[in-house]
Amino acid sequence: MKAMAPHAVLLVDDDLDVLxxxxxxxRAHDIDVLVADSAEAAFHRLAEHPIDVIVTDLRMPKCSGLEFAAQVRESRPLIPVVFFSGYAQLSDVVAAMKLGAVEFLEKPVEPDELLQVLHRLRQSYQGMLASPRQAFEGLHQGYSLKMRVLAYEKYLIESCLIEHEGNIAAVLDSLQINRRTLNDKMIRLGISRTALISREDE
Amino acid sequence: MKAMAPHAVLLVDDDLDVLxxxxxxxRAHDIDVLVADSAEAAFHRLAEHPIDVIVTDLRMPKCSGLEFAAQVRESRPLIPVVFFSGYAQLSDVVAAMKLGAVEFLEKPVEPDELLQVLHRLRQSYQGMLASPRQAFEGLHQGYSLKMRVLAYEKYLIESCLIEHEGNIAAVLDSLQINRRTLNDKMIRLGISRTALISREDE
DNA sequence: CACCGGTAGGCAATTTTTTGCCTATTTCAT
DNA sequence: ATGAAATAGGCAAAAAATTGCCTACCGGTG
Known part of the structure; x- marks a missing residue:
């Protein structure tokens, strides 16, 4: 599978060796990596580059990973964040998950495990990595409820289509939806099955 | 105002003393409690009584709390589940949160803490939407498209309500929605304006 | 007390969405 | 070539959501 969408990871850790x-x-596994050794640096990277995933240490001097993630949420409410920490309190993990962490890894991070997590994310987020996500995040304020809900629905259908490699029957089953309804929604939302699956196997 | 909605808690633990x-x-604090000392018993209670919240031990013989919760999700996708455990692995906590746990407490459970959690649940989020990502991902797949879209819509409306401190006029404007429609949606989605704003200024 | 602004519900007309039934097209294997 | 399986579209009935209009309640104020 080629990278049909940029998959840039922002790695945040105050330990330069780990970083x-x-x-x-x-990088050796074909992933674009940006690094930051502090929350401030991370914000700069975020402002200047299109970042798809954030992987951050929970414990950092000055600004903890939780605070950092909470702040990031302000501008990028939907960006997936992966935390890791060596000696996490249960309450930290709960807080991080509530904040929307997609994963929480134990430090020291097994590189392979991290890679696996990123691959999984790439898969499930493909739908939005292209256009929908920007539409989405841009849509976060000032748009009508209907618009936002439709954008979300579009994203869900697209990801499901991709996940099932364009197999409509599987999508129907997974989404528990009437075939006729799905077809109509796809037309209304401008989803092209063929475009999605052809993009898949590039 | 007394509890305008029945608030029945199902307590699941294989330790009868704790239970x-x-x-x-x-019960001494005016909460309806049903108990079960196994997953099977819990399913019976669920089938026979209207239950609003589940509080379950993570470790149980036969069927772990995670499996139990996963099965419950099949029939009650939106029911809030609170886990507790004495020696939880990080991965358990992460799995539980991904499964939609609203809280994860350490065992032995502080009764006061549990009570507080339940009060918070009663007052506001009777659903599961604590974070955008939960709404966004719809957690585990396997929910119908409709369910996931509704969950997201609920989240959007709730956050907007909170953001505007319960001012309906402002929400109408921000969400660009008809007043009558918003009222209907709130009823359908089980959103209580008063609960949300009273929770806000605690 | 009467009035006003903000909020909420009843009801019916209207609009939109969903669904079922039937048919067309494509692809793939026999 | 023929048939089976998967995907789509047309169309109309059925169901659901949206809207406007009117009324009602509540808390504060003149």
Missing amino acids: GANSRFL | GANSRFL
């Missing part, structure tokens, strides 16, 4: 090792490992 | 102590405590 270096992990970023080298990920 | 007895906690249920007595909660």
Whole structure:
């Protein structure tokens, strides 16, 4: 599978050794990595580059991973965040998950595990990596409820289509929806099955 | 105002002492408690009584709390589940949260803490929507499209209500929606304006 | 007390969505 | 070539959501 969409990861950790090792490992596996050794640096990267996933240490001097993630949510409410930490309290994990963490890994992070997580994310987010996500995040304020809900519905259908490689029957089953209804929705929302699946196997 | 909605808690734990102590405590605080000492028993209670919240031990013989919760999700996708456990692995906590746990408490459970959690649930989020990502991902797949879209819509309306401190006129404007429609949606989705704003200024 | 602004419900007309039934097209294997 | 399976579209009935209009309640104020 080629990278049909940029998959840029922002790696945040105050430990430069960890940062270096992990970023080298990920780069060796064809993942675009940006690094930051502090929350401030991370915000700069975020402002200047299109970032798809954030992987951050929970414990950092000054600004904890939780605070950092909470702030990021202000501008990028939907960006997936993966936390890791060596000695996490149960309450930290709960807080992180409530904040929308997609994963929480134990430090030291197994490079392979991280890679696996990123691959899983890439898969499930493909639908929005292209256009929908921007539409989505841009849509976050000032748009009508209907617009936002439709954007979300579009995203759901697209990801499901991709996940099932364009197999309509499987999508119907997974989404528990009437075939006729799905077809209509796809037309209304401008979803092209063929475009999605052809993009898949590039 | 008294509890305008029945608030029945199903307490699941294989330790009968814990079960007895906690249920007595909660009953003394005006909460309807049903108990079950196994997943099977819990399913019976669920089938026979209207239950609003489930509080379950993570570790149980036969069927773990996670499996139990996953099965419950099949029939009651939106019911809030609170887990507790004495020696939880990080991965358990993450799995539980992904499954839509609203809280994860450490065992032994502080009765007061549990009570507080239940009060918070009663007052506001009777659903599961604590974070955008939960709404967004719809958690595990396997929910119908309709369910996931509704969950997202509920989340959007609730956040907007909170953001505008319960000012309906402002919400109407922000969401660009008809007043009558918003009222209907709130009823359908089980959103209580008063609960949300009273929770806000606690 | 009467009035006003903000909120909410009843009801019916209207609009939109969903669904079922039937048919067309494409692809793939026999 | 023929048939089976998967995907789509037309169309109309049925169901659901939206809307406007009117009324009602509540808390504060003149």
